[in-house]
Amino acid sequence: MHIDKIPDIYIQKDKNEQDLFIYDFKMTEESIKTKVNLNMHMFSFLQTGKKEVHFANTSVVVDSQQSILIKKGNCLWSELLDKEEIYYCKLFFFSEHRLKQFLDKHIKLKRPPKKASSYFTIENDSYLTSYLNSLSTIKSAPQDVSNSLLSVKFEELLVYLISKYKTIFEDYLLSLITEEVSSFKKSIEQNVYSTLSLEEIAFLCNMSLSTFKRHFIKEYKVSPGKWLREKRLLKAKELLEKGNLKSSDIYLDLGYSNLSNFSSAFKTKFGVSPSNI
Template sequence: MDITNFPEDLFENNYTDTSDLQIANYEVYKHVSKNKINLNKNVFSFLLDGQKDIHFSNDIVSIDHTQSLLLASGNFLTTEIVGANSYSCLLFFFSQKNIKDFLLKYGHLFNPNDLNKAAASSPYFLIEKDNFIIHFINSIQQIYGLNQTISQKILELKFEEIMLYLADKYGQSFFVYLNSLLINERELSFKMVIEKNLYTSLNIDEVAFLCNMSLSTFKRKFIQVYQESPGKWFQLKRLNKAKKLLLNNKATPSEIYMDFGYDSLSNFSTAFKNEFGYSPKNIMKN
């Protein structure tokens, strides 16, 4: 079964990893069972129609359109059940930095002694939908309907709005949950190193060094997180990026092969042809 990477696969044509906050509408018209999700950011999942079942490594949660979830980054399986018309939800992605900034700004609202009582981090926080949250969802949809490239400034205000409301609604339990996400940040830090160096010329050994790991430990950790060997994963990602640049006439093979970690144009061309069935020169000819 294929793995779906969120938010990347939702923004496949114009995805950039520089935005901390992102909005996306997600809708399907048939049941999806045990879809493998690799969530690379935290996300508010505001369910609009249908039912969602999520199977985590140590828990299972089911919600309908009267509920929403804050999901921590990580891997899980989702079953999406179509409602009256479809399965649909509004997704509001945010980074660890957004959590840190929020806690720094509003730390005076919670009792730091309670944070020491925090249990192990849960992969989700259940949110009961009420009139405020319904109006919040509607406001996001109206803005998104007018302009799908919402500015980060507007998204920052909307993020702060929903976070403050949930802090008011759920009190200390919400702050404790947010803090637990930061405590369990090691895996996210690993992913950040991977994503930052995805389209560089660094080899696997060099990326492992940046992660403060031996090569063997890095490979084991990588397979645990991404369910694929690092060599194969990096090569496919980099070749697809190179292909996109060539298709858009933004570079020639001789200009970019070193940027993606190849020591010669010949090696790059061979890997490209093995993956796509034709050489990079053929793209330039077309």
């Protein structure tokens, strides 16, 4: 299964990791339901064509009359030609760190968090048109100057959208921060007793395996492998003690590839083989 990791595929490999990044995306052929792992939040300012994005529980279509802020995560998107022969959008990516800096500076009253929608639709206007034109001049500047200007332009954009959409947009920005931790822990809790591997759970959390392990240890104060084994073996003991199931009935459902590995892990944990429970 091919998955486009964005914006990674747009960033030159010899560059350091960036927390603000703009990219002009152009194409002359339509792309239908591309599998995307978006690892930064992204503004998509569509200039020509249409964009259709499918999320786990909703979808949205925008054209050149609208722009869209998309929450980082997995999605499917289609990029469609309209009357023009070229699809063109300007993309502006930003990291969690940059967003937190902005919120700490500009939003003094932190309201109770709301669940983050997968996207926020923005109606284009003359100010945004002018703003996008100003972004186009930044890429030609030296790297250090370009980075400084991007920081200013990022702040300008969010300040303007807050002035335009008031607390609705403030709440959305706040939800992008608070939802990250809760969705991470929710994904973990929902897959405690699944057959998914750590790599697969990490993907569902929109993280590399190494990043996933760092987040996990920060949240749970223990390695994910040890934590999952503990939870799954305790569940196994609970199921066996009820007397209705045997080891051969449950080991696959608790993430073990064979009965022998399960029995060995169980005996190491409880000092007795599962068949003796």
